[in-house]
Amino acid sequence: MNDLTDFFRKLLDTSDWPPRWHCGKWTEFHGWLYIISDLLIWSAYFAIPIIIIRFITRKKHQRFIKLYFLFAAFILACGATHFMDAVIFWFPAYRLSALIRFFTGIISWVTVFYLIKLLPYAFSLKTAIQLDNEIQAGKRMEADLLSINHKLKEAETMGGFGHFEWNIKDNSLLWSDSLRNIYGIPDNIQVKTYDEFISILPPDKQEEARLELDGYVHRKEYKDHYRIFTDKNGIEKTLFARGKVLLDAEGNADKVIGTVQDLTFIKKQQSLLKQSQDTFKNIFDHAAIGMALVGTDGKFIEANEALCNMLGYDKEELKLLNFQVITYGPDLTLDLGYLNEVLDGNMQNYKMEKRYIRKDGSILWTILSVSLVRNEKGKPDFFISQIIDITSRKEQELELTQSRENLDNVFKYSPVGKALVDISGRWLDVNQSLCDMFGYTREEMLNMPLRNMSDAADEQQDKELIQQLLERSINNYRIERKYFRKNGALMWGLCSASIIWNKQDEPLFLILQVIDITENKKLIGQLEEKNHALEYNISQVNEFNRIIGHNLRSPAASLITMSEFIESDESLDNKLFLISKVKDAASAITGTLDDLKEFVDIQLNRKIRLSKTNIKASVQYAINMLKPQMEETGAEIRLDLHVEEVLFPKIYLESMFYNLLSNALKYRSAERKPVITISSGFRDNMDYIIVKDNGIGIDLNKYKNHLFKYKKTFHKGYDSNGVGLFLTKNHLSFFGGSISVESILNEGSSFIIHLKKDETYAN
Amino acid sequence: MQTKIDSIGIIDDDEVFHFTMKIIIRKVSGINTVHQFYDGEQAIEYFKQNAENIHALPELIFLDLNMPYMDGWQFLDEFIELSIKDYQPQVYVVTSSNNQEDIEKSENYQLISGYKIKPISKDDFILILKEAEFN
Numbered sequence: 001m002n003d004l005t006d007f008f009r010k011l012l013d014t015s016d017w018p019p020r021w022h023c024g025k026w027t028e029f030h031g032w033l034y035i036i037s038d039l040l041i042w043s044a045y046f047a048i049p050i051i052i053i054r055f056i057t058r059k060k061h062q063r064f065i066k067l068y069f070l071f072a073a074f075i076l077a078c079g080a081t082h083f084m085d086a087v088i089f090w091f092p093a094y095r096l097s098a099l100i101r102f103f104t105g106i107i108s109w110v111t112v113f114y115l116i117k118l119l120p121y122a123f124s125l126k127t128a129i130q131l132d133n134e135i136q137a138g139k140r141m142e143a144d145l146l147s148i149n150h151k152l153k154e155a156e157t158m159g160g161f162g163h164f165e166w167n168i169k170d171n172s173l174l175w176s177d178s179l180r181n182i183y184g185i186p187d188n189i190q191v192k193t194y195d196e197f198i199s200i201l202p203p204d205k206q207e208e209a210r211l212e213l214d215g216y217v218h219r220k221e222y223k224d225h226y227r228i229f230t231d232k233n234g235i236e237k238t239l240f241a242r243g244k245v246l247l248d249a250e251g252n253a254d255k256v257i258g259t260v261q262d263l264t265f266i267k268k269q270q271s272l273l274k275q276s277q278d279t280f281k282n283i284f285d286h287a288a289i290g291m292a293l294v295g296t297d298g299k300f301i302e303a304n305e306a307l308c309n310m311l312g313y314d315k316e317e318l319k320l321l322n323f324q325v326i327t328y329g330p331d332l333t334l335d336l337g338y339l340n341e342v343l344d345g346n347m348q349n350y351k352m353e354k355r356y357i358r359k360d361g362s363i364l365w366t367i368l369s370v371s372l373v374r375n376e377k378g379k380p381d382f383f384i385s386q387i388i389d390i391t392s393r394k395e396q397e398l399e400l401t402q403s404r405e406n407l408d409n410v411f412k413y414s415p416v417g418k419a420l421v422d423i424s425g426r427w428l429d430v431n432q433s434l435c436d437m438f439g440y441t442r443e444e445m446l447n448m449p450l451r452n453m454s455d456a457a458d459e460q461q462d463k464e465l466i467q468q469l470l471e472r473s474i475n476n477y478r479i480e481r482k483y484f485r486k487n488g489a490l491m492w493g494l495c496s497a498s499i500i501w502n503k504q505d506e507p508l509f510l511i512l513q514v515i516d517i518t519e520n521k522k523l524i525g526q527l528e529e530k531n532h533a534l535e536y537n538i539s540q541v542n543e544f545n546r547i548i549g550h551n552l553r554s555p556a557a558s559l560i561t562m563s564e565f566i567e568s569d570e571s572l573d574n575k576l577f578l579i580s581k582v583k584d585a586a587s588a589i590t591g592t593l594d595d596l597k598e599f600v601d602i603q604l605n606r607k608i609r610l611s612k613t614n615i616k617a618s619v620q621y622a623i624n625m626l627k628p629q630m631e632e633t634g635a636e637i638r639l640d641l642h643v644e645e646v647l648f649p650k651i652y653l654e655s656m657f658y659n660l661l662s663n664a665l666k667y668r669s670a671e672r673k674p675v676i677t678i679s680s681g682f683r684d685n686m687d688y689i690i691v692k693d694n695g696i697g698i699d700l701n702k703y704k705n706h707l708f709k710y711k712k713t714f715h716k717g718y719d720s721n722g723v724g725l726f727l728t729k730n731h732l733s734f735f736g737g738s739i740s741v742e743s744i745l746n747e748g749s750s751f752i753i754h755l756k757k758d759e760t761y762a763n
Numbered sequence: 764m765q766t767k768i769d770s771i772g773i774i775d776d777d778e779v780f781h782f783t784m785k786i787i788i789r790k791v792s793g794i795n796t797v798h799q800f801y802d803g804e805q806a807i808e809y810f811k812q813n814a815e816n817i818h819a820l821p822e823l824i825f826l827d828l829n830m831p832y833m834d835g836w837q838f839l840d841e842f843i844e845l846s847i848k849d850y851q852p853q854v855y856v857v858t859s860s861n862n863q864e865d866i867e868k869s870e871n872y873q874l875i876s877g878y879k880i881k882p883i884s885k886d887d888f889i890l891i892l893k894e895a896e897f898n
Contacts, residue, residue, distance in 0.1 A: 545862050549859065554777060554858075557859045578783075581778065
């Protein structure tokens with residue numbers, strides 16, 4: 001113990017030992033090498049801890065902080081021992097040196113133990129490269145994470161969903177940005193707790209939401225649900241929340257996590273879909289055309305009323321049928337063919353004219369159009385058929401076709417000549433009858449211009465009529481026309497023409513119908529002749545009756561009266577007067593009978609035949625007969641003959657001139673010399689002779705109707721018997737001629753005689 | 764109403780008819796005046812001249828149809844044309860014609876009271892007169 005106390009008492013006492021310089025044999029060099037090395041070690045050992053300490057103090061949060069201090073102390077201590085070794089050369093405080101070494105030893109061992117303890121950890125420490133790698137990997141991961149987060153955010157935005165995490169323990173709430181967007185939460189409002197979430201809900205929905213959420217926690221089960229939420233902008237949103245309740249180790253509800261999806265758009269789509277489905281159904285049900293949904297097997301899934309009406313089945317009956325059953329047999333193959341093409345995807349849809357069989361067995365003509373509806377997988381689902389009833393149109397078409405055929409047949413086989421002619425007059429088609437009529441073959445006919453076959457005189461009229469047709473001032477015309485047959489013979493045709501117009505109101509062609517009326521014409525001519533003869537005869541009979549009634553009965557009646565009076569008790573004077581009149585009456589009867597005989601002779605025409613007679617010769621005959629009167633009156637006869645001969649019996653013509661000239665002389669004017677002009681000519685298919693005088697004239701107002709009647713006289717004081725003109729007129733009439741008169745009182749009269757040029761109408 | 768016929772006009776070209784009628788008239792009627800015309804022209808001239816003096820005009824007229832210059836029909840037409848005021852004589856067509864043509868034509872004239880076919884006997888005349896007076 002004394003040593004120990006002595007040690008510490010004499011710690012800095014150097015008296016017990018000489019300085020090192022004096023202990024042993026130190027050369028100067030050896031000693032200073034020793035001293036300087038120790039000092040270098042000391043200074044270095046003291047510098048290191050300063051650096052360490054500075055490092056530690058500069059960089060916070062360093063690990064192994066104790067170790068650093070231990071190292072610092074250890075190095076400092078080592079440094080101190082080396083310093084003491086250098087000092088001992090001059091100051092031999094061995095006790096202090098020993099103490100410093102002791103402390104150094106203690107610190108060294110403490111450090112050793114600490115190191116041993118840290119060793120496993122130190123081994124686990126990464127090398128700098130490893131650390132660097134790890135740092136790089138970490139950075140990459142970080143970047144990946146960021147990108148994933150970003151993508152998630154984008155996905156959430158695009159998908160219209162967001163996610164949340166509700167920590168039940170502390171009621172904290174984690175919302176993704178996207179979720180905030182969905183709820184339309186402004187940036188200045190935070191939703192970081194359960195209560196904050198509830199508060200953003202509409203007040204009337206808050207309690208409900210609370211119960212719901214608590215229910216999940218309680219039941220430890222999240223129930224997916226829809227939430228209708230009206231955001232701050234008043235936009236109503238349909239949200240769909242899906243989630244999960246997470247449990248902790250003890251099995252209690254820990255967190256609720258989940259996603260919320262904005263289904264507003266989809267809902268809207270769905271409602272639009274519903275709407276369009278409703279619209280479709282509405283259209284389907286009430287369409288005017290027949291519509292049906294038909295399965296791929298042909299069964300009717302649905303049919304509208306229009307279709308039911310068309311087919312005569314009710315809806316339920318129809319649903320028991322397939323379209324094949326009610327398709328008109330011959331149309332089925334085509335329909336099925338199309339259907340298969342559509343099913344095979346070669347066609348999208350098809351349209352065809354198709355016949356169905358109605359419930360009552362009748363045929364329904366339709367236009368069917370079919371399109372296929374495919375399901376989501378692209379597989380054929382059902383057909384939509386649209387059916388338009390065209391039965392009445394078809395029937396009309398059929399009728400039209402038939403009537404067209406009929407028309408064709410009418411054209412072909414008609415006994416009436418028919419032709420289609422273009423507007424310029426070229427044949428387009430001619431039927432057999434027309435060819436036969438003209439005597440041409442069909443080919444000859446088609447190549448023969450119409451004008452070569454018709455009378456040039458009719459051309460102008462034709463043009464005018466066609467123009468009128470084209471102007472629509474007439475719809476058709478009908479005229480009698482002259483045509484020429486192949487053999488040159490004249491053919492009379494009754495031609496009727498009308499124009500066929502197209503839909504654009506342009507003239508297509510003329511329909512020409514020609515009936516050969518040559519024979520009719522001939523017959524009509526004969527009939528007219530007969531009629532004429534008959535009329536003539538009737539008028540002659542009437543004339544005969546008139547003569548008997550007046551001119552024969554009158555003197556006869558007088559005779560009866562006279563005889564009665566003569567037989568009565570009349571005075572002798574009266575009787576004698578009457579007797580003197582008997583002869584007159586009797587001769588009147590005889591005279592009339594003679595005239596009648598001549599009149600009847602004309603009608604019976606015993607001997608007289610038509611012949612060519614020279615006018616001049618006949619006039620000369622009359623002049624000779626009237627020689628005394630001619631000389632007495634100094635009359636002048638002028639001839640102006642453009643026709644020399646006429647077709648009239650000689651004796652009649654002579655008699656005519658005699659009567660006319662004697663009248664002209666008889667009724668001459670006292671004021672002037674008689675001048676009688678006889679002219680002749682040809683006009684309107686007839687020869688004419690005019691005998692014109694400058695006599696006193698006839699009052700035609702009074703006598704026009706009586707001029708040529710039997711025993712009509714018009715001038716008092718003249719010796720005339722009214723027989724001459726009567727007979728002349730009858731002569732002329734019998735041979736188809738006529739006589740008329742024009743006269744001006746006190747100027748003169750003209751007798752105009754017309755005579756037939758040929759024998760056509762001669763009796 | 765019966766009126767006494769006092770004057771008669773005979774228009775006829777037949778001299779014998781005039782003669783015999785005058786005898787009958789004198790014998791069987793009280794007719795004082797007989798106007799005699801031998802054709803229509805003569806007659807119409809007379810009516811024209813006396814259009815203002817209807818007392819000079821006959822109350823009864825016998826009219827022949829077939830006459831020269833102006834026949835019965837022409838006379839009727841001209842007479843109607845004259846339209847003499849307040850003068851409405853009884854006109855009888857007295858003719859030898861029994862032609863239907865003439866009978867039918869006469870029916871078209873309102874003016875004509877009757878159509879008589881010659882010969883006319885005394886008894887015929889009495890009947891005509893009675894008829895005329897009664898009309």
